[in-house]
Amino acid sequence: MSQVKDPSLADKGKMSYEWARDHMQILTNTISRLKKSQPLKGLRIGICLHITKETSVLIMGAKELGADVSACAANPLSTQDDIAAFLAENGIHIYAWTGQTPEEYDWCIEQMLSHKPQILTDDGSDSHSKIHGNKKFASLKVLGGTEETTTGVIRLKALAKEKKLKYPVIAVNDAYTKHMFDNRYGTGQSTIDGYLRSMNLLFAGKRVVVAGYGWVGRGVASRCRGMGAKVCVTEVDPIRALEAHMDGFEVAPMSEAAKTGEIFITATGQTGVIRKEHILSMKSGAIMGNVGHFDVEVDAKFLLTESKSVREVRPNLDECVLKNGKSVYLVGKGRIANLVAAEGHPPEVMAQSFSNQLLSMIYIAKNHKKIGRNVITVPDEIDKQIAIDALKAMNVNMDKPTPAQIKYGQSWA
Numbered sequence: 001m002s003q004v005k006d007p008s009l010a011d012k013g014k015m016s017y018e019w020a021r022d023h024m025q026i027l028t029n030t031i032s033r034l035k036k037s038q039p040l041k042g043l044r045i046g047i048c049l050h051i052t053k054e055t056s057v058l059i060m061g062a063k064e065l066g067a068d069v070s071a072c073a074a075n076p077l078s079t080q081d082d083i084a085a086f087l088a089e090n091g092i093h094i095y096a097w098t099g100q101t102p103e104e105y106d107w108c109i110e111q112m113l114s115h116k117p118q119i120l121t122d123d124g125s126d127s128h129s130k131i132h133g134n135k136k137f138a139s140l141k142v143l144g145g146t147e148e149t150t151t152g153v154i155r156l157k158a159l160a161k162e163k164k165l166k167y168p169v170i171a172v173n174d175a176y177t178k179h180m181f182d183n184r185y186g187t188g189q190s191t192i193d194g195y196l197r198s199m200n201l202l203f204a205g206k207r208v209v210v211a212g213y214g215w216v217g218r219g220v221a222s223r224c225r226g227m228g229a230k231v232c233v234t235e236v237d238p239i240r241a242l243e244a245h246m247d248g249f250e251v252a253p254m255s256e257a258a259k260t261g262e263i264f265i266t267a268t269g270q271t272g273v274i275r276k277e278h279i280l281s282m283k284s285g286a287i288m289g290n291v292g293h294f295d296v297e298v299d300a301k302f303l304l305t306e307s308k309s310v311r312e313v314r315p316n317l318d319e320c321v322l323k324n325g326k327s328v329y330l331v332g333k334g335r336i337a338n339l340v341a342a343e344g345h346p347p348e349v350m351a352q353s354f355s356n357q358l359l360s361m362i363y364i365a366k367n368h369k370k371i372g373r374n375v376i377t378v379p380d381e382i383d384k385q386i387a388i389d390a391l392k393a394m395n396v397n398m399d400k401p402t403p404a405q406i407k408y409g410q411s412w413a
């Protein structure tokens with residue numbers, strides 16, 4: 001009951017799964033610890049995440065804890081086909097392959113939902129939003145859900161604000177052990193990886209423009225600086241712009257940065273951050289892409305449909321010859337470059353995010369009635385425990401406050 005690109009890739013996928021699993025100690029320890037008690041026994045779990053080697057460790061973990069799992073991709077271009085084949089061979093109902101059309105992407109989400117998940121885990125809220133916006137799924141009885149990323153949480157909070165949210169959701173993104181590490185260090189590294197695989201040009205000495213100085217933007221800007229680039233940040237929030245300035249970055253509006261930038265990376269979750277007028281003012285040779293959310297941060301539609309000509313000059317790099325005669329380049333069709341042009345975040349950082357996911361699924365299973373139709377954060381004790389586990393996995397020791405320090409810290413005198 002699965003649909004993947006090539007089932008014969010399962011053995012390759014198994015090796016990839018094992019490589020990730022062996023570097024996701026926090027997650028695998030949690031799975032081993034809970035295996036005996038089977039906290040997800042008999043539950044149907046629906047997963048709409050990037051189908052990567054790290055995600056396969058989470059999915060196999062949920063299965064080991066007793067769940068019946070159906071899965072689809074959270075992006076039409078991010079599926080690792082060997083991993084999808086491995087999961088299909090291991091009893092997961094999976095509908096995912098890379099290079100989906102928008103219609104196929106939609107169809108796969110619907111197939112995943114056809115397994116009637118009781119707990120729904122999403123990345124970007126495309127499946128949560130389908131349940132809320134499509135009558136076909138109105139009768140689905142979802143006990144609760146989780147959400148992996150910043151933009152997905154924003155969409156769910158908007159539903160809750162309009163009192164339209166149908167079930168409780170845990171905003172996994174909002175855990176400290178998720179956004180401070182995954183969004184910053186994970187995206188920081190995997191963005192460099194994605195851009196390098198697609199363009200294979202030198203960062204050192206280049207003028208890189210990073211749009212957005214949130215968790216993702218900070219990570220990307222700092223890693224680009226580490227590669228020797230001259231980084232300029234664009235922002236709309238005065239506090240974030242001030243922070244970027246004091247972190248030593250140049251800060252400018254996009255209309256100015258566009259004229260001098262050589263590599264552009266958007267990380268805002270917004271729409272129309274790099275627009276037609278910016279693109280037309282860029283230097284010939286400029287390379288742009290996105291690591292925020294949908295393919296609307298950079299105006300990919302303008303580049304891909306209104307250029308004089310478009311050709312893929314390297315994997316995941318389109319040369320767009322504009323009507324003004326300049327050639328500019330788009331990474332990964334404007335979709336998240338770190339997952340489309342590379343393999344997404346490294347396993348160690350996803351171990352933290354996915355430990356939050358797994359423990360949140362279990363929390364929903366036990367507490368969904370108590371939470372009500374709200375978006376809540378990951379309980380503090382889970383967040384802290386993951387930090388403790390991560391330190392242990394990385395062989396890092398820290399101090400404990402002494403009784404005298406605890407007393408001193410609580411005293412007004």
Ligand SMILES: NC(=O)c1ccc[n+]([C@@H]2O[C@H](COP(=O)([O-])OP(=O)(O)OC[C@H]3O[C@@H](n4cnc5c(N)ncnc54)[C@H](O)[C@@H]3O)[C@@H](O)[C@H]2O)c1
Pocket residue numbers: 149150151152179182183187211212213214215216217234235236237240267268269270272273291292293336337338339
């Ligand atoms: N590619 C990945 O693997 C990955 C990982 C984590 C998060 N994300 C996504 O990246 C996006 C950013 O996430 P975050 O956690 O950094 O969010 P955030 O809210 O911390 O930061 C977003 C920043 O963008 C700024 N911004 C908004 N509109 C802007 C504009 N027009 N120009 C310049 N700056 C603008 C905001 O002021 C804010 O500072 C979200 O869509 C999130 O879902 C992607």
Ligand SMILES: N[C@@H](CCSC[C@H]1O[C@@H](n2cnc3c(=O)[nH]cnc32)[C@H](O)[C@@H]1O)C(=O)O
Pocket residue numbers: 049050051052053054055074075123124125148149150182186292293294295336339343344345346350353
């Ligand atoms: N559906 C949206 C979601 C944005 S992706 C952002 C999320 O991807 C997650 N992510 C990054 N790398 C990986 C990975 O390798 N495997 C699974 N998820 C990942 C990460 O936790 C982050 O919150 C879109 O495709 O545009």
